[in-house]
Amino acid sequence: MRRFDCMTILASRLSDELVILSLGGSVDEWYNAAPHMREASLFQQQLGCVTPQAFGLAAGLPHRRIISLDTDGGLLFNLGILATLGNEQPGNLKVVVWDNECYQSIGGPPTHTASGRVDLAAIARGAGVEQAHTATDIEGFTKLCDLAMKTYGPFVIVAKVDTTPEPGIRRKHSDGREDKYIFVRHVELTESITIMGPSEHN
Amino acid sequence: MRPSAVDAVIAGLKAAGVSIVCYLPDSLFKELYPALDAEPTFRTIRVTNEGEGAAICGGVFLSGKRAVLIMENSGLRASVEPLARMGLGAGIPVIMIMSFRGELGENNWWAIPHGITMEPVLNALRIPYRIVDREAEIARAVADAYQWSYAAYHHSAVVLGGELVR
Numbered sequence A: 001m002r003r004f005d006c007m008t009i010l011a012s013r014l015s016d017e018l019v020i021l022s023l024g025g026s027v028d029e030w031y032n033a034a035p036h037m038r039e040a041s042l043f044q045q046q047l048g049c050v051t052p053q054a055f056g057l058a059a060g061l062p063h064r065r066i067i068s069l070d071t072d073g074g075l076l077f078n079l080g081i082l083a084t085l086g087n088e089q090p091g092n093l094k095v096v097v098w099d100n101e102c103y104q105s106i107g108g109p110p111t112h113t114a115s116g117r118v119d120l121a122a123i124a125r126g127a128g129v130e131q132a133h134t135a136t137d138i139e140g141f142t143k144l145c146d147l148a149m150k151t152y153g154p155f156v157i158v159a160k161v162d163t164t165p166e167p168g169i170r171r172k173h174s175d176g177r178e179d180k181y182i183f184v185r186h187v188e189l190t191e192s193i194t195i196m197g198p199s200e201h202n
Numbered sequence B: 001m002r003p004s005a006v007d008a009v010i011a012g013l014k015a016a017g018v019s020i021v022c023y024l025p026d027s028l029f030k031e032l033y034p035a036l037d038a039e040p041t042f043r044t045i046r047v048t049n050e051g052e053g054a055a056i057c058g059g060v061f062l063s064g065k066r067a068v069l070i071m072e073n074s075g076l077r078a079s080v081e082p083l084a085r086m087g088l089g090a091g092i093p094v095i096m097i098m099s100f101r102g103e104l105g106e107n108n109w110w111a112i113p114h115g116i117t118m119e120p121v122l123n124a125l126r127i128p129y130r131i132v133d134r135e136a137e138i139a140r141a142v143a144d145a146y147q148w149s150y151a152a153y154h155h156s157a158v159v160l161g162g163e164l165v166r
Helices: A004-012 A027-033 A051-061 A074-075 A080-088 A120-126 A138-150 A177-193 B003-015 B031-040 B049-062 B074-078 B081-089 B107-123 B133-153
Strands: A019-023 A039-043 A066-071 A091-099 A130-136 A153-161 B018-023 B043-046 B066-072 B093-098 B130-134 B156-160
Touching: A004 A027, A004 A091, A004 B043, A019 A027, A019 A051, A019 A177, A019 B107, A019 B156, A027 A039, A027 A066, A039 A177, A039 B066, A051 A066, A051 A091, A051 B018, A051 B049, A051 B081, A074 A091, A074 A120, A080 B043, A080 B049, A091 A177, A120 A153, A130 A138, A130 B074, A130 B093, A138 A153, A138 B130, A177 B081, B003 B031, B003 B066, B003 B133, B018 B031, B018 B049, B031 B043, B031 B066, B031 B107, B049 B066, B049 B074, B049 B081, B074 B093, B074 B107, B107 B130, B130 B133
Parallel strands: A019 A039, A019 A066, A066 A091, A091 A153, A130 A153, B018 B043, B018 B066, B066 B093, B093 B156, B130 B156
Antiparallel strands: none
């Protein structure tokens, strides 16, 4: 299953959501697969931080659906967040884990899921996230996306994807600070709030 | 902690507009955690390690709400990776309140490293901090930490030590 194809399907189901996503090849792929979500997506280069940040955002904006686009390497870095999601049960948080069984951005050495013994969806269910499933083909991924959007409750989709990044796509060249400002201004605009306001006159 | 010191922390957080409290409990603040849980102004979120708590607080910042991470100072070491990436890489601030394990007066051998490493780690991450050991200074320190972090978009810390926690 190709990650870019999955992203295209997921993107077609998103409009008002906010997205936080992981590092590596998935950044450029999401940038191209979901052009209408660019300002609504926080592109972060933070192994182990993505789903916790998305959960924090979901806790702060409980009326809005938040999507975490995590990875096998990123989730394995901090499996504890699954237990926190199991206890907190954020109804508006949906997590997709792009599981390509390798650290793709550094050339592809295997992650622990490459052994075939480590099952991230089973770990999530064991941590109390009842709706945690693995998709191995596009049809299965599509059905899980639709179910996730209809379900109130934390939802984890582990998408087993190829290791080859989508060829010939445009590179996103902004850095973490620029991405944060773009994302924060989008949240401010769509929520009618001020997050990073003007300085005081004094 | 004395009840009045617990009240001062809670009053400081309320005045700063905090609505979400992430914590991993420790012994020096043991009276603080149930009081935070009982305070209707706050949603408390218990985390599995302090780095996870820091990342959750970063996400809360992006929502426009205000969060705090409360922990023992050993949790600072567990938080270094997300703090470095969020703070120095993206300018996403986390405000922390930590207990001062390992300061002069420490009576546990295992806590000595916490005191030795805390300030060098804070300095390495360019995190300004204030060590507070008087109740009357708690609320001002919390207010100043939020003021600074929301001007700098970087982390800050309030360290509670001395007779406040022993």
